[in-house]
Amino acid sequence: MSVQEVGWSALFSGRNGIRSIALAGGVGLHAINVYVATTILPSVVSDIGGLDYYAWNTTLFVVASIIGSALSPGLLASRGPRGAYGGAAVLFGLGTLGCALAPDMTVMLVGRSVQGLGGGFLFALSYGMVRIVFPEVLWPRAMGLISGMWGIATLVGPAIGGIFAEIGAWRAAFWSMILVVGLFGGLAVAVLPSRSPEEGQAPRTPLAQLVLLSLAVLAVSIGSVRPDLIWNLGGLIIALVLLAVLIAMEGRAEQRLLPRGSFDPSAPLALIFATMSLLTLAVTTSEMFIPLFLQVLHAQSPLVAGYLAAVMAAGWTVGSIGSSGAQGRSTARAIMLSPLVALAGMVALAWLIPAGSQGDWLTLGPLCVALAVVGIGVGIGWPHMLTRVLQLAPEEDRGIASAAITTTQLFATAIGAALAGMVVNLAGLSNPGGAAGTAHAAFWLLAVFAAAPLLACFTALRGIRLASGRVAATARAV
Structure with missing residues (x-):
């Protein structure tokens, strides 16, 4: 295949283009729903009650998503791409319907759990089908496109949720999601193949x-x-x-949850997973608390603070899509550069955010640059790390490798959110609270979690060296 054929035109031409939209839409649905639900939850609680179970909306959704991602290899093998994706879309739609009709928080939590299960299926299946519907040379670009949907979701989700919350119609936010689920689910069923190489060889669930x-x-x-x-x-x-x-x-x-070698510190696969998890930790902490920090310390409204924080997600999308065309040794350099750039952004944020300001752009400008740098840093290496997981996984574990990507990412997100909450509480966010407590919490949160991309620098470097050494050894043996 020529250099021209492996460009974006190859990914978006003919049936490849329609399949790209369908798979990216699956991740987009899951991601947008996360931000829509987060935005409208205060309105939900004020209408149907259940404040004591507020946090469980997210907890149950994440746990169900992890279960869905882990079960996706079996669904794909038994139903094929078309049946698996269609079934996942139906499940996601049913959960969304339950949320739209929920008369109380108990039904809402059931709906969120079903949503999470279907969303976990869609999330993992989108990655899993990349290796089935595209040639290997297109994997990095497809991974870049799919992972970049999180950045788009960060911009679109809060806007959708915010609009419906403002007009007092939070249920309409879920109804609108059902329409989109039907659109993308129907598109996927129409263009995805009915069979896959693993069909009929469904792995047993661990x-x-x-x-x-x-x-x-x-x-x-x-x-x-x-x-x-x-x-x-x-x-x-x-x-x-x-x-x-x-x-x-x-x-x-x-029966394994992750491919062989995922927990072996001497295996390149384990080090790639470690790098991805550490970078996910860095982004999770920032996405959770930076809107709050911007409101308290930099005099921003909730809406503006939310969209300023989304600069990081936009940077992730730009970095991911921009670097996805790298080939050969450039992919290894992208993986090694990724945590270095993210670390620089985290250090800058730890310096800029606690200082506070009156909201002038002399301060907000550099702050936005730092947010973008963190996102771009993660995005630079992300599609190539995802591709490496599929390439490094043993042949017999290829079916669970793509599910392992989403399982690992979701788990790191959940752990990161919990750890971030612990750090800010210990650092004084609530006690003494106010601007002083928030500034102290901001510094310690960003300083502590800057260790994540710092460690990722070492895991990425060692993983690349081990992988290169094995390739060279194989070449000598041949």
Whole structure:
């Protein structure tokens, strides 16, 4: 295939173009729904009650998404791309319908759980079908397009949710999502192949590992919603114990949650997963609390603060799509550069945000640049890390490799959110609170989590070196 053929024109031409839209739409639906729900939840609670269960809307959604992503290889193998994607869209639509009709918080939580399950399927299947419907030379561009949907969702989701919340019609936000689900689900069923190479070879579900992973997320989430340090640490310790048991089980299990080598520190695959998880931690902390910091410390309205924080997601999209055309050694350089750039942005944020301002653009301008740098840094390497996972996974584990991408990302997001809450609480966000407490919390949050891209610099470098060494050894043997 020529250089011209592996450009964006090859990804968007003919049936490839329609398939690209369908797969990107699956991730887009999941991502936009996350931000729509977050935006309208205050209106939901004021209408149907359930403030005590506010956090569980997110917790149950994330846990169900992890379960869906882990179960996606079996669904894909048993139903084929067309049936799997269509079924996931129907499930997501049913959950959204339940949310739209919810008379109380109990029904809302059930709807959010079903939504999360369907969204987890869509999220993982979109990545999983890249290797089925596109030639390998197009994988980085397809991964860049799909992962870039999170940046678009950060811009679109709050706007949709905000508009419906402003006019007092939060249910209409869910109804609008149902229409979009039908559109993209129908498109996917029309253009995706009915069969895949793995069809009829459905892997058995690693039920024990999946239960342990879900319990670990629940333990951290429950611990993080309490203001007491003992609860925070207790939830974290329980989660670490559960993860240790999970890793031990994965080492000898026939039915695996992640590909072989995912927990071996001497394996390139494990180091790529570690790099992705660390970068996800850095972004999660920023996305959660920077809107609050901008409101309290930089005199911004909630709407403006939300969209300024979205600059990071926009940077991720730009970096991901812009670097996805790299080939050969350039892909290794992109992976190694990714955490370095993200680290520079995190250090700048730790310096700029706690200082505060009156909202003048002499301060906000550099702050926006720092936010964009973090996002661009992660985006530069992201499509190539995703592609490396598919390439490095053992042949017999290729089917679960794509699901492992989403499982790992969702788990890192959940853990990052819980840890971020612990750090800001300990650093004084609530006590003493106010501008002084917020500034102190902002500094410590960004400073502590700057360690994530710093560690990722080492895992990325070692992973690339190990992968290059194995390729050279293979070449000599041949």
